[in-house]
Amino acid sequence: MTAATSIPIDDVILVAEEITKNYGGVRALKDVTFTARRGKVNVLVGENGAGKSTLMKILSGSEQPTSGRIMLEGTHVSLSSPRAAQSLGIGIIHQELSLFPNLSIAENMFAGREPRKAGGFVDFATEKRLASEVMQRLGQNVKPTTLVSDLPIGQQQLVEIGKVLLEDVKILIMDEPTSALSNHEVDTLFSVMDDLRKQDVTIIYISHKLDEFRRIGDYVTVFRDGRLVATESMTKTDTSWIVRQMVGRDPNSLYTRAEGTPGKVILDVRNLTAPGAVRPVVRDVSFQVRAGEVVGIYGLMGAGRTELMECLIGSRATIGGDVLIGGVPEKKATVRSRMRAGLALVPEDRQRDGLVQSQSVKDNIVLSILGKLSRGGLLGTKAPSKVAAEQVKGLEIKISGLAAEVTSLSGGNQQKVVLGRALLTRPKLLLLDEPTRGVDVGAKSQIASIMADLARSGYGVLFISSELAEVMAMADRVLVMAKGQITAEFAASEVTEEALVAASASDTILEELA
């Protein structure tokens, strides 16, 4: 045992020592030493991109660390593949379910490792018996022949857990397992976790929801910017301590704020509602954005922020409410009509929604104004190049030339290409969905100052962020969303981390409202 800890050896089941992980030039984990305590619920928290998921991928064998080693029960182990990790007793439940909805519970649990009878045929009787047993252990009385698609999402999650428990699992990693669950289902899950803990199973639990993990966790470990910043026994912490660790104490000098005086109302959203599979993804949302104002929307994943943006730009159908742009109701609600009215969206997923990968930087930038650039129906070569060059200069996009393939750019520069294209439509209000996701720190600060400049020159800016520090530093006003609703609104002067976190996780308040 070489770990630099004073914990009794018997209490420690796994140590990841001095783990570093690089993705290309990006350092996702920097020299992290993480200790998991035997038979406890070890909670991992941190903002998106802080490195928790990367560490979990390494512990479950789906990624290899660039350097560092993993000690299981005091011996050095190699987790070269998910299967290798499984055989050592490490199981993982991913945030997204990986089940076959068209197959039964039993078939799902044994997919790829079906028990065999003589002649190589599948032994369905054994499958069903074992599946049934494991579901009993999880407190579920369901037929193993039930189709997974017929189960509520909470039970599907339990099937996923059951799949892992079928193997002799010593360490169970759970990556935000409650994000899709109702409160009642969370209670069930927690009692299952409690039982597992009593059976001496070690649980590593990733979560964003402070109020939830404080109920179940024994130890909490905080990640920030790829580093492990603190580990503490849950009883010795409080919410504000955890938030302080997550955000860092230094006031973030990275971001600039416009600090202008807001002008006229540009965007007025009234009682907007959009349907979803289970509940409305956007429910009864009302707010305003003024000229010269930067408004941030904070919330957890699945809170309905992206869906709200989609409703605003017209790519998602609504079933109620009005969107007024410059005081005029925009009823047509198509992307084109909303863009004509003065909105432009920079989407969250650049690769999927933003860029035309097969085209050059120039073609990508001028895509939104091809009609305006043509003379007598024909496009020259000069006008598009000139317009694109202006955007490249104005936004400081680093490229080898206008003809460079857009895929050869870094994340931050790609983001600026999409931003430049949106700006060319001369919008009154810019919608930015996670504008700084997946870009490096330098580009983050540049994008922030671009947003502040835009606000100063009279644009309205509405942006989504999952990072507390960012949203607090950049926004003049912060809206918080949870479960499709706006649960709180703060002015820049009155916003605190605790208040944002509390409002973004306030399931209970919402449950009462509903």
Added chain:
Amino acid sequence: MKVGNTAAPEATSSTAGARRRLTAGEVALWLLRGRTLIVLVLLIIVFSLLSVDYLTQSNLISMTKHVSVNAILAIGVTFVILTGGIDLSVGAIAGLSSMVAGMLLYNGLPFLGGVVWFSVIFVVLIALGVGAGVGAVNGIVITKFGVAPFIATLGMLYVARGFAQIMSNGGTFPDLAGTPARGNEGFHVLGVDSWLGIPAAVWIMVVVAGLAIVVTTRTPFGRRVFAVGGNERAAVLSGIPTNRILISVYVISGALAALAGLLLTSELAAAYPDTATTYELNAIAAAVLGGTALAGGRGTIIGTVMGAFVIGFLSDGLVLIGVSTFWQSVVKGAVIILAVVTEQAQQRLQKTLASRAQAV
């Protein structure tokens, strides 16, 4: 470097000097990009060595005339493929337009108990309109009802061919020469006549190709076609009317298919319902040979035209040297597969070189 070596054989022996050192992967890339033209030149060289009749003026003209029909079909299909779709109905649309023209010239249009005769120019316009209309139906079924292009146009293949047969009950409209009394003479101009020694069909192909090049490279519509094929979601968020673009490309494809049908009909001076059967496959093959990516977003009209030339000059050459039709089929198929293999090699090499340039 490795890619260059594995890919080069298609660029073949005559360029071995440039290939030997390949210090620059660029040389290989350049050869790969120009592969359709290189193959075409090689074809001409090889066949003219095998047959003295191949490289004669009359043979070149007659081969080019054969090419023109497929090239026109393939240009239309290229528009569709650039958006990431496919059009399997062009052969059937050509057949249908052929029958529409045949019926109007041979039987006239029954109207209020009498018969209306149209002049040739109107017959041509109506037939083109029918092709464009069928294309519009394709586009609407695909965009508004969300049917996959493969299925929608496969269905239309049967529907259009069926209607072509219904119009004559399966028979042929012979003798489309027209009479002075009906005022519908002159249909032979399209497929039979020549100007400056070059058949009208070839001139028409040149005009269609020229227009298509301008449209794809120089107009907002053309650039939007590429954007929709490259990333439809990004195109939507850039304010591009994607449905309108998609419907338009099927209209273009349908209208050009009708034009090809008219050329075939005019040449034969007769319309029969099986006109241009399976021509859609030759058209798609020409586009693919010319470097159009089936995934959309990548391709050129000039490439497609050269692809059509390769297919046409290859088939006619094989006929000329007496290779059986069965073997012709084998060779044609192999060439198409080889084209896509080299296309992949080009993409990989391009990526390698780009990332190397990035690293420098």
